[in-house]
Amino acid sequence: NGHYEIQSLDALIIGAGFGGIYQLKKFRDMGLSALAVDTAGDVGGTWFWNTYPGKNHPSAMSSAMSDTEAYLYRYSWDPEDLKTYPWDKHYVYQPEVLKYLKHVVERHDLRKDIRFNTTLTDAYWNEEDRIWDVKCSTGIEYRARYLVTALGLLSKQHFPDIKGIDSFQGEKYHTGAWPGDISMAGQRVGVIGNGSTGVQIITAIADKVDTLISFQRNPQYSVPSGQRDVDPEYRKKINDNYEEIWRQVKDESATAFGFKENADRPTMSVDPEERNEIFEAAWKKGGGFRFMFETFNDISTSEAANDQAAEFIKAKIRAKVKDPEKARKLMPTQMYARRPLCDAGYYEQFNRSNVEVVSLHDTPIDEITPAGIRTSDGTEHELDIIIFATGFDAVDGNYTRIAIKGRNGVTLKNHWAPTGPTSYLGVTVPSFPNMFMILGPNGPFSNIPPAIETHVEFISDIVQAAEQKGAAGAEKTPVIEAKPQAEEYWTHECDVVSRQSLFRRTDSWIFGANVPGKKKTIMFYFGGLADYRAKLRSVAKNSWEGFNIE
Ligand code: FAD
Ligand code: NA7
Numbered sequence: 373n374g375h376y377e378i379q380s381l382d383a384l385i386i387g388a389g390f391g392g393i394y395q396l397k398k399f400r401d402m403g404l405s406a407l408a409v410d411t412a413g414d415v416g417g418t419w420f421w422n423t424y425p426g427k428n429h430p431s432a433m434s435s436a437m438s439d440t441e442a443y444l445y446r447y448s449w450d451p452e453d454l455k456t457y458p459w460d461k462h463y464v465y466q467p468e469v470l471k472y473l474k475h476v477v478e479r480h481d482l483r484k485d486i487r488f489n490t491t492l493t494d495a496y497w498n499e500e501d502r503i504w505d506v507k508c509s510t511g512i513e514y515r516a517r518y519l520v521t522a523l524g525l526l527s528k529q530h531f532p533d534i535k536g537i538d539s540f541q542g543e544k545y546h547t548g549a550w551p552g553d554i555s556m557a558g559q560r561v562g563v564i565g566n567g568s569t570g571v572q573i574i575t576a577i578a579d580k581v582d583t584l585i586s587f588q589r590n591p592q593y594s595v596p597s598g599q600r601d602v603d604p605e606y607r608k609k610i611n612d613n614y615e616e617i618w619r620q621v622k623d624e625s626a627t628a629f630g631f632k633e634n635a636d637r638p639t640m641s642v643d644p645e646e647r648n649e650i651f652e653a654a655w656k657k658g659g660g661f662r663f664m665f666e667t668f669n670d671i672s673t674s675e676a677a678n679d680q681a682a683e684f685i686k687a688k689i690r691a692k693v694k695d696p697e698k699a700r701k702l703m704p705t706q707m708y709a710r711r712p713l714c715d716a717g718y719y720e721q722f723n724r725s726n727v728e729v730v731s732l733h734d735t736p737i738d739e740i741t742p743a744g745i746r747t748s749d750g751t752e753h754e755l756d757i758i759i760f761a762t763g764f765d766a767v768d769g770n771y772t773r774i775a776i777k778g779r780n781g782v783t784l785k786n787h788w789a790p791t792g793p794t795s796y797l798g799v800t801v802p803s804f805p806n807m808f809m810i811l812g813p814n815g816p817f818s819n820i821p822p823a824i825e826t827h828v829e830f831i832s833d834i835v836q837a838a839e840q841k842g843a844a845g846a847e848k849t850p851v852i853e854a855k856p857q858a859e860e861y862w863t864h865e866c867d868v869v870s871r872q873s874l875f876r877r878t879d880s881w882i883f884g885a886n887v888p889g890k891k892k893t894i895m896f897y898f899g900g901l902a903d904y905r906a907k908l909r910s911v912a913k914n915s916w917e918g919f920n921i922e
Contacts (some may be wrong), residue, residue, distance in 0.1 A: 377512045381405050383835075384506055384516035386492045389417015391522030391810035391824045393473060394447060396482050398832040402839075404518075408482075409490040409508060415477050417524050419469040423550040424573050424759075425580075436466040436547075437572060439597060439660055439714050440819045443610045444630050446472060448618045448825060453479065455611045463599050487512075495519060496777035497805060502849045504806065517849045518835060521771070522810040522824075528769030530762050530887050532564070536739035546760040547573060556581045559756040562745055564737075566592055567880075568711065570761035571718045578721035585753055586722075587745065589732045591704045593685045597714035598658015621822055626900025628819040629661045639668040639677035651684045660712030661819075672709060673872050682708040692719040701731040709874035711882060766881035767813050767895045768793040778804035788813075792884060792893030794863045796854035796918055797908065799827055805853040808835075814866045816904040817882070817896035826901070830908050838921050851922045858918030863894070870898040 382404035385392045392408045393415060399406035412420045422436040438445045442459040457472065464472075477483050491509040498505050504519040529548040531537075537544075545551060547569045556577055563574055564587045571594055578584050610617065621628045639647065654663045663681070670677040686703055693699035702722060721727050735747040744755040771793070772785040782803060788794060795801050798815025799808055808831040809815075816823050838850035870876050875898075879885035885892045897904055911917045 379407075379512060379514050381407055381514055381516045383407075383518040383520060384409070384504065384514045385520045385522060386410075387417060387522030387524060387810070388412065388415045388486050388488075389419070389522060389524055389527075390447075390473065390821055391524075391828065392417070392486075392520075393477060393482060394449075394824065394828045395520050395522060395810065395831065396485060397480050398828055399518075399835075400482075400485070402832060402836060404835075407485050407487065407514070408522075409487045409492065411489070411491040411509075413488050414474070415483075415486065416470045416473050417522075418526060419466050419473060421527070421548055421550070422466055422569075423552070424545075424547040424569070425554070425556070425576055436569070437597070437599070437716075438464050438469060439568070440821070441630055441659075442468075442602070443614075443617070444621060444628075444819060445469065445821060447476065447821065448622075450476075450479075451614065454614055460602050461599060462602060463597060492774060494775045494777075495807075496775075496781070497779060497807070499779065502806075502851055517806060519807045520810065520831060521776075521807065521812075523770035525767045525811045525815075526764045526881075528765040528773065529760075530765045530769075531760055532762050533888070534737055534740050536741055539742050540740050540744075540758060541742040542744075542756045542758065544758045544760065546762070548764060554757075556757060558582050560744075560754060561585070561757045561759060562587055562753060562755040563759045563761055565589075565761035565763060567761065567763055568713055569763070571713055571715050573759060573761055574727075575716055575718045575721055578724055578727050582726065584721075584727045585745075585755070586727070586729045587732055587737065588701065588729055590706060591702050591731075592710070592713055593682065593704050593708045594713040594715045594718050595655055595660055595663045595685065596658045597660075597716055598656075599716055618822075621819070621901075622826070622905060623902050625902055626818065627661050627665050628822045628901040629659070629665075630819075631659075631662050631666045633665045634667060634669050637668050638670050639674065639680050647680060648684070651681065655684075655688070658714060660714035663714075664708070664712045672874050675707070675874065678707050678709065678874055689719055692723075694723050698722045698729055701729045701734070705733075707874050707878055709878040710880045763881055763886055765887050765890070767811075767884070769887075771809075771812075776804070776807070778807070791863070792891040793895065794859055796858040796862045797830075797911070798862075798897065799830060800852075800854040800919075802854045802856045802859050805851045806849075813895050814862060814897055816901045817898055818901040818904075823901060826905055826908065830912070833912060834916060834919070834921075837916065841921060851920075852916075853920050853922075855918055855920060861918070862897075865899075866894045866897050870894055870896070873898050 383399045383406040385395050385408040388408045388410035396408045442464045494507040496505050504516045506514040529546045559581050560583045561581045562585045566588045574586055626633055650667050654667045664671050671681045735749045738746045738748050744753045746752045776784045793813035795812045795814050798812045810827045838852050842850040884890050884895055
């Protein structure tokens with residue numbers, strides 16, 4: 373149209389985190405011309421943006437920690453790199469994950485095909501040319517036969533709409549868009565939110581700030597992370613068994629966190645003493661998912677079992693927090709049925725005289741004032757910095773804020789409006805031909821890197837199959853599209869499988885219940901990664917069941 377520079381490609385990938393990087397590599401290996409774009413100024417996705425300060429890290433610009441163990445918070449497909457790339461702690465901090473992803477990009481020479489500071493604003497399926505027309509913030513228009521969205525499921529920050537928020541005269545930061553090296557020494561800091569991120573940041577900065585107030589809506593259950601150094605013997609054992617480890621993680625495990633879920637032991641099948649010993653051993657070993665899924669097989673499905681795990685953690689909180697009033701506020705009141713948290717000494721921080729907790733159940737926030745936060749009891753908590761650890765408009769948030777138009781000009785947002793986000797297999801949506809999502813709605817709920825690999829490999833395989841079909845005589849580009857019945861089937865399947873999960877009965881981002889106005893709905897397949905992968909294999913084997921390939 374005269375205003376846009378136009379570039380034609382086989383495939384355009386949106387996002388350059390774990391997902392986009394691998395997809396770029398796969399498409400390139402398949403001989404397709406592919407490019408990735410990202411709003412960010414470099415690769416890394418989550419690990420580019422979440423640079424909030426962290427515990428025990430020399431640099432102030434450091435931070436967020438993965439709670440997947442280091443040996444599994446990486447790609448599985450480069451055996452030599454797996455064995456040689458260094459990691460010295462059991463869990464990786466943000467700077468190390470970022471460094472690792474940059475290393476992968478350099479090692480496979482991918483950087484030349486990534487454009488940074490580039491946001492997809494509009495994409496539409498051009499029916500006639502069978503192509504995606506994509507407009508970006510830089511003024512370049514891409515015409516791509518395939519569009520892969522790797523926009524991240526925890527990527528669009530959620531800033532709560534609190535009265536007076538713009539009047540605050542101090543600094544305010546969201547953890548998911550941390551602006552860089554910020555000194556908090558001597559400052560009065562308020563943290564709103566105490567999920568995984570809030571727990572990490574509170575633990576990290578408590579001894580560095582003048583005063584810290586945690587504005588807490590729902591108290592959380594958290595177990596120790598068990599962070600420690602990696603000794604060479606441990607590393608050798610991992611290296612010697614890596615192939616078998618990944619096989620177990622991908623094809624035998626539900627959570628894909630590297631331990632064997634306890635499939636046979638209900639919580640009530642052992643006497644109270646043994647139960648306590650099992651919980652205690654898991655507590656000492658550390659790890660949130662491990663505590664919930666390695667100990668017994670029914671903590672996330674049986675209320676009675678859940679109650680036992682909850683009581684064990686509550687007793688730990690009581691023992692750790694000295695001030696009874698603070699302990700009361702920190703004591704969880706709901707089921708233990710959100711994403712399981714782990715920490716490096718969170719509850720202990722409240723024994724410091726400079727650290728307070730304000731229960732927003734007792735005294736909700738009335739408004740943010742120029743000087744701080746005023747709660748309903750009339751107290752104005754004076755602050756220099758407010759940190760929003762309020763999470764993300766998760767899973768579909770990055771999809772509904774841009775205009776992705778499929779057949780007949782219908783946007784993905786409109787397609788999802790009546791029901792909440794849906795898909796076939798978490799990867800495709802009918803009426804959006806040749807578009808594939810990495811970690812789209814109703815993908816597997818598990819450790820994420822192997823889930824991403826599963827998606828990238830499935831997408832690459834179906835594109836390969838279609839390309840081969842196309843090469844056999846057709847003149848036009850192949851079109852791959854999920855059938856509406858396939859989407860219905862998968863939505864129903866995800867609904868049925870999640871019915872027995874207690875997670876569904878507790879409000880959190882996992883069911884879209886953390887953002888006001890967002891429809892509470894099913895966002896994940898809760899049947900586990902191994903089972904999910906078996907389903908994908910069967911789809912491929914049955915001539916790409918549920919898809920039209922034309
Ligand atoms: P992301 O890394 O989120 O990357 C998406 C990218 O897409 C972003 O860079 C974004 O800028 C870009 N983008 C979005 N929209 C557009 C657009 N319209 N145009 C251009 N670019 C766009 N997972 C685990 O499995 N284990 C953990 O221990 C763990 N810890 C976490 C800790 C934190 C603090 C957070 C926030 C997440 C954590 N996660 C963890 C989840 C983590 O997001 C994933 O593991 C993984 O990094 C996701 O990779 P991705 O490529 O799918 O998405
Ligand atoms: P989470 O887990 O969504 O936690 C967000 C926190 O912010 C949680 O404590 C919320 O309270 C709180 N919150 C959200 N909105 C408000 C308002 N309006 N007022 C007060 N408090 C609020 O996000 P995280 O970033 O911690 O973690 C997200 C994922 O990233 C995590 O699961 C890991 O996978 C990595 P609530 O509990 O809802 O009452």
